[in-house]
């Protein structure tokens with residue numbers, strides 16, 4: 451168990467280079483099964499990545515770190531059965547179904563548990579795969595997929611699910627003919643997966659839009675090099691850290707176009723944000739102004755993964771802010787913790803009405819999920835006195851030393867391992 455202890459009241463200032471995106475790295479790691487030797491630059495050293503590497507290792511994929519460059523050798527992959535314990539712990543293990551089916555014609559995994567933010571069904575994944583001809587048996591908590599008779603198909607997703615879109619893309623790359631995904635998710639991480647699949651020699655197009663086309667290929671490149679796109683949610687989190695402390699921040703290796711919704715809300719709160727091709731500069735006012743409404747939506751709408759961080763920000767805004775969480779059904783657990791720090795808000799189902807308060811006060815709070823934990827650290831950066839964030843290992847799932855990044859910007863934050 452780990453805790454982060456934050457002493458509030460220090461405006462952040464400085465420059466940070468963004469590392470690779472967790473939500474691009476995880477599907478790309480799964481897709482490495484569809485090639486042989488892959489080198490991934492800017493792969494983030496985070497818990498979810500190491501858990502995914504453990505799953506890959508259990509089925510015969512070798513990996514080796516060289517700084518932030520990760521080398522993968524999938525030539526020795528020998529099994530389509532994922533280790534039960536690991537695949538249950540890591541929600542993203544579900545991304546393995548597609549590549550395992552494409553490579554071996556079979557896949558067996560444990561039903562991924564729900565997590566802290568919702569019960570996280572996988573019906574869209576399974577329906578999409580069954581439309582590709584996969585026979586699926588769900589028994590004893592296991593999902594057993596038989597892909598011996600897979601075929602290309604035209605699939606319409608009822609909801610633009612990120613994971614389901616990625617799973618179907620990966621499952622279809624070796625299927626003769628054209629597979630089309632309608633109402634596909636449009637997140638930038640899906641474009642990054644498409645770039646990687648095309649580097650491997652597959653024919654995938656349309657990612658970033660609602661219709662993705664895959665023309666099956668049975669040939670692939672043996673050696674590829676791919677630089678993973680920068681993490682837009684880490685970028686948004688750090689920008690919120692500068693904003694909530696009245697500081698300033700320059701991010702390099704950034705893709706401003708991926709943060710349009712986030713930057714729009716920070717500007718609405720009175721921040722100055724100047725962007726160039728791969729840099730973002732933000733300078734925050736002493737007191738943040740009102741953000742009237744934040745509604746989380748699939749990309750390019752406001753990202754649900756930034757909801758908690760803006761919740762923390764809005765508790766100190768000069769006015770009343772409304773947040774509606776449309777994507778996950780249980781993603782406000784950080785609210786109860788922020789109440790303990792003096793925040794003022796009411797909740798009705800998925801809608802929160804936040805009345806800004808002059809100040810928060812430090813106390814002991816508990817992280818219940820990855821982004822909620824990051825939000826509590828942000829609140830601690832601005833609160834009077836000390837804030838201890840318990841269960842900080844949740845934060846490590848998606849941030850490679852959030853405390854290290856913030857310390858380099860002048861924050862007073864330490865980690866304690868229990």
Ligand code: EPZ
Nearest residue numbers: 473476542570571572573574575611612613614755777778
């Ligand atoms: C991805 O999760 C991200 N994770 C999440 O990031 C992110 O919040 C989410 O997309 C939305 O942007 C990774 O990429 C590893 P979805 P995913 O399928 O694929 C429902 C973070 O903090 N749904 O787009 O699981 C689902 O319950 C994490 O970095 C079904 O009903 O998201 C949810 O309400 C959290 N059936 C909505 O769709 C399905 O089969 C969006 O889920 C699948 C999803």
